[in-house]
Amino acid sequence: MEMNDSLKAHVDRALKATHETRCLELGRGVLPRTPQVFAREFGEKPALLVADETTFAVAGRAVLGAFVQGKRPVAEPYIYNDPQLYAENRFVTALEEVLRARPDAIPIAVGTGTINDLTKLAAHRTGRRYIAVGTAASMDGYTAYGASITYQGSKQTFPCPAPIAVVADLDIMSAAPPDLNAAGYADLMAKTVAGADWLLAEAVGADTMNPEAWDIIQGRLREVLANPAGVRAGDLDTIERLTQGLMLGGLAMVWAQSSRVASGAEHLFSHLWDMQHHTHNGKIPWHGFKVAIGTLAVSALYECLLALPLAELDLDECCARWPGQAAYEKQILELFGEGDARNVALVESRAKAVDGAQLRQQLEKLRQAWPRLSQRLREQLIPFDDLKAMLQAAGAPVEPEAIGISRERLRRTYCQGLFLRRRFTALDLAARTATLDSALDKLFAPGGRWAPAGKG
Numbered sequence: 240m241e242m243n244d245s246l247k248a249h250v251d252r253a254l255k256a257t258h259e260t261r262c263l264e265l266g267r268g269v270l271p272r273t274p275q276v277f278a279r280e281f282g283e284k285p286a287l288l289v290a291d292e293t294t295f296a297v298a299g300r301a302v303l304g305a306f307v308q309g310k311r312p313v314a315e316p317y318i319y320n321d322p323q324l325y326a327e328n329r330f331v332t333a334l335e336e337v338l339r340a341r342p343d344a345i346p347i348a349v350g351t352g353t354i355n356d357l358t359k360l361a362a363h364r365t366g367r368r369y370i371a372v373g374t375a376a377s378m379d380g381y382t383a384y385g386a387s388i389t390y391q392g393s394k395q396t397f398p399c400p401a402p403i404a405v406v407a408d409l410d411i412m413s414a415a416p417p418d419l420n421a422a423g424y425a426d427l428m429a430k431t432v433a434g435a436d437w438l439l440a441e442a443v444g445a446d447t448m449n450p451e452a453w454d455i456i457q458g459r460l461r462e463v464l465a466n467p468a469g470v471r472a473g474d475l476d477t478i479e480r481l482t483q484g485l486m487l488g489g490l491a492m493v494w495a496q497s498s499r500v501a502s503g504a505e506h507l508f509s510h511l512w513d514m515q516h517h518t519h520n521g522k523i524p525w526h527g528f529k530v531a532i533g534t535l536a537v538s539a540l541y542e543c544l545l546a547l548p549l550a551e552l553d554l555d556e557c558c559a560r561w562p563g564q565a566a567y568e569k570q571i572l573e574l575f576g577e578g579d580a581r582n583v584a585l586v587e588s589r590a591k592a593v594d595g596a597q598l599r600q601q602l603e604k605l606r607q608a609w610p611r612l613s614q615r616l617r618e619q620l621i622p623f624d625d626l627k628a629m630l631q632a633a634g635a636p637v638e639p640e641a642i643g644i645s646r647e648r649l650r651r652t653y654c655q656g657l658f659l660r661r662r663f664t665a666l667d668l669a670a671r672t673a674t675l676d677s678a679l680d681k682l683f684a685p686g687g688r689w690a691p692a693g694k695g
Contacts (some may be wrong), residue, residue, distance in 0.1 A: 246462065246463070246480060247483065249458065249459055249483075250483050250487060253455045253486075253490040253491070256451065256455075256490075256494060257401075257455075257490045257493040257494050258493075259382075259400045259401040260401045260402055260403065260404065260405060260490065260493070261403055261404060262279070262280075262403070262404040263382070263404070263405050263486060264276055264404065264405065264407065265407045265483070266409060266479075267409045267475070268410060269407070269408045269409075270298060270301055270305070270406065270408040270411065271301070272406065273302045273305055273347070273370070273372060273406050274305050274306050274311045275309075276370065276404050277306075277311070277345070277347065277370055280370070280403050280404055281345045283312060284344070285312035285313055285341070285343060285344045285345070286312070286345055286346075286347050286370075287337075287338070287344035288316040289318075289319075289347065289349065289350075289354060289358045290316060290319070290348075290349040290350055290354060291320070292318060292319075294349050294354060294374050295318050297374050297411060297415075298349050298374050298408070299318075302347065302349060303316060314341055314344045319357075324353060325389070325523060326352065326353045326356045326357060326389060327388065327389045327390075328388055328389065331357050331360050331361050331364070331386075331388060334346075334357055334358065334361035335361045335365055338362065338367070342365070345367060345368070345369060346358050346362050346367070347369065347371075348372065348402070349372045351373065351374055351375050351377045351378060351419065352377060352380050352526060355381060355402075356380060356386040356387055356388060357386075357388075358371075359401070359402065360386040360388055360399050362399075363386075363397075363400065364399075368400065368403040369402050370402055370403060370405070370406065371402040371404075371405045371406070372405075372407075372408075373406070373407040373411075373482070374411055374412070374415060375415035375416070375423065376412050376415070376419075376420045376423040376424075376470075376478055376481045376482045377415070377423040377526075377527060378423055378426050378485065379423075379426055379427065379485040380489060381402070381405050381407070381486060382402070382405060382489030382490050383498075383501075384400065384489075384492045384496055384497075384498075385397060385492070385498065386399050389513060389514075391579060392578065392579025392580070393514055393580070393582075393583045394510045394513045400493075401489060401493050405486070409475055409479055409482070412478050412482060413473040413474070413478040415473075417471055418525060419525070420473070420481065420634075421470060421527070421633045421635045422526060422528055422531075422635065423470075423482075423485055423527055424464070424470045424481060424630070424635060425527040425528060425530050425531035425534065425630055425633070425635040426488075426526065426527040426530050427460070427484050427485055427488060428464060428534055428621075428629065428630060428635075429501075429506065429530045429531075429533070430456055430457065430460055430488060431464075431534070431619060431620055431621050431626075432503055432505050432537045432541070432620065432665075433503035433505065433506070434457050434503075434619050435503070435665070436503030436504055436537075436663070436664040436665055437453075437499060437500065438612065438615055438616060439612070439665060439668055440662070440664070442604060442605060442608040442612045443602075443605050443608075443663065443668075444600070444601060444604055445667075446499065446662075446663060449500065451494055452492075452494045452495040452500045453500065455487055455491040456488050456490075456500055459484065459487065462480070463480045463481060463483060463487075464484070464629065465480075467629045467631075467632035467633035468632045468633070470632075470634065471632065471633055488500075488501045503537065504537045504664035505534040505536070505537045506533060507656035507659045507664070508530070508532060508536060508652050508656055509526060509529035509530045510660075511580065511656055511659055512529055512652070514578075514579060514580040514583070515580065517529075517643065517644070519642050519643030524642040524643070527635065528635060528636050528642050529642060531630050531637065532636060532638075532644065532649070534626070534630075535623065535637060535688075536649065536652075536653065537665055537666075538621070539623055539688040540653070540665050540666070540669060540682070541616065542623055543674070543681060543682065544665060544674070544678070545613055545616060545617060547674060549606065549609045549613070549672065550606055550610055552602060552605065552672060554599055554602050554606070556673070557602055557673055558595050558598055558602075560673040561671070563594075564592040568585060571584045571585055574651070574654055575655065580659075584655070587659055587660050588658040588661075590661035591661040591663065591667070601671065602671060605668070605672075623688060639689075646683060646689055646691060646692075649689060650679055650683050650689070653666065653679055654675070
């Protein structure tokens with residue numbers, strides 16, 4: 240318990256520092272306390288539960304019963320019954336209509352990522368805060384700033400505040416389907432490579448480090464990732480630490496008012512597959528499972544980059560080989576074809592475009608920083624084989640085919656992901672040093688990390 244108490248103190252400090260989420264009710268049997276948590280924040284206003292059919296059965300009915308038993312005001316629950324429910328703007332709009340018809344009601348999101356993001360944005364658009372009741376340790380969005388919603392074919396983060404309070408009953412979280420908690424573990428594991436990308440971006444002058452946000456999420460990260468087998472087994476202490484780690488990820492984003500602190504190139508793989516409406520066996524793979532493959536993909540790329548003598552980088556050669564924005568836009572048209580993803584790639588690539596002088600400046604900073612930076616990156620990253628073993632032990636996928644992605648498509652995603660966000664990542668480093676193609680050749684060759692099946 241000493242480690243958990245120490246971790247709890249770290250979470251409490253983050254809550255006090257970030258302000259948006261004022262209360263985290265985390266523990267066994269805490270679900271019946273939801274009306275009391277609600278009353279502290281909203282007094283006698285009526286609650287309006289938002290859930291889907293599964294999460295209502297798992298926790299919503301009990302929360303509703305606690306309000307009724309305590310004679311607290313509660314409106315008719317809003318339960319999504321669309322089997323294709325996902326975090327898409329039309330579902331936000333539907334909930335907005337319900338909330339506008341009840342301007343006095345305060346929503347309680349009962350569920351995981353989709354329900355939380357839909358409720359978060361609908362509540363914000365109708366001028367009110369909300370409470371989240373978690374049903375699985377499946378993602379870091381419970382306490383996160385912003386809602387990740389698909390709009391006009393593009394996955395976008397809409398600015399809106401985190402919930403004012405979160406209730407997370409460990410009896411419910413630990414009993415969630417193992418895949419859900421494994422997805423949360425993978426989403427938390429992604430912070431290792433996201434942190435590496437942030438270090439890299441700062442080194443080349445493309446971003447600025449936020450020490451407070453870094454400490455919130457990275458300070459205890461290895462600790463909360465330490466027992467992947469416990470995640471698969473639903474071990475209470477492990478799920479508690481996992482939940483705390485995920486809450487810290489969200490709080491770090493609130494502190495920084497950006498997802499930069501918790502999302503790097505690995506999330507671009509997931510975002511692209513979302514924009515392509517990817518399904519596997521008729522279902523959309525869990526966000527964390529897509530991120531698991533993205534995390535392994537970026538980790539493998541970092542292995543290639545860290546093997547290069549970038550302190551001896553030939554700036555003249557790199558600048559001579561730099562294709563420039565016009566060539567990149569032609570490449571985007573070839574890579575993406577028609578569709579919303581192509582339009583996003585054009586806009587985002589223009590936002591981070593550099594000319595020859597700017598490229599030289601970035602690469603000079605990189606060359607000077609590389610001896611120390613490469614050491615920091617090695618300390619930050621978990622070796623690929625260890626990373627793969629940990630994800631596998633938690634129950635997350637470690638081969639792209641497990642989520643319906645072929646090796647050929649995975650390779651193409653590396654190239655497409657480069658253009659999806661203006662954020663500087665390992666993909667940009669590989670492109671600016673003219674090493675992306677050679678790295679991919681190595682990764683997808685026989686004996687490489689992504690060798691064709693049976694040739695690894």
